Amino acid sequence: MNESPNPHHTYFVDEAHSGTRLDAFLARHLPALSRSRIKTLIASGRVSLDGARAKPATPVRRGQRVEVEVPAQPRRELEPEPIPLDVLYEDGSLMVINKPAGLAVHPGAGRARGTLANAILARVPQLRNDTDRPGIVHRLDKDTSGALVVAKTPEAQDALQAQVAARTVDRRYVALVHGDVQQLEGTIAARIGRHPRRRTKMAVRPDGREAVTRYRVVERFPGFTLIEARLLTGRTHQIRVHFAHLGHPVVGDPLYGGRRETLGLTRQALHAWRLGFTHPQTGNVMSFEAPLAEDIAQVLAWLRARKKEEGRGKTS
8 A cells, every 4th residue: 555645735716717616626626536535625624715714615716725735545556457558649748548438447446457547557657656546637437438638747647637627628429319309509507416316326406516518419310319519517427417317318328328228239329539638748739539439330330221221111
């Protein structure tokens, strides 16, 4: 067991985050910490707002100083594992991978090995012992495939996480959802929080965190719609929760799809197809596209063939 460092962090609230809850503000700036840990730090007096103690729900205002002390705590030693990665781009600062479905981003309860974090340590050994989430800038659900950027240096990680917090990272997904989504494009603005009864689920709740998803219809099939969704915020299960809330859950979603038809998929039909950001070292704007996962591609091919066949039947 190693001990994590005991750093002190100081942040100044900008206009974009003015009015945000204190715990939400810290969650955006310290993504490696869980929301429950952040609340514990606030409750124990290790967080100050302009030098005074505050509550998790206290709104922060532009220009205020937020100071955080993160005490050392024991953590599991991550072991490097030579897990194959589909690398779309790599340089000295970062790499962009096409994450397969089934690969968790980092260890969790009951899962200490076989994650992207273990693979990163094997590929970038200089990150070992630096953090228990080496190189992790943002996350994808275990069974969501697609583009993910990984930092190879602490400096790159800080810079990329700042872009995520400032909402300047372009994250676009394709999802196959149930039903006929009527509007060609739209914005879903519905707050998301933990489900009141099932702790493994999230839900739309008035007391949840701000969550905004923009979408457009890409293609329609009988009983299904292919949509492109763009994240303006990055809440847990955001796209899955938002479309389930609209009555159009993602096909194959075991958590939010209920007993609906899965079309043979063993996971949600959700793929992060495009990722754009500013390179932390060169300042160049970069954009990457991750080829669609084979299982989703096969389902779409089948739906297109069926749609074509049904069209022939109507004209014959």
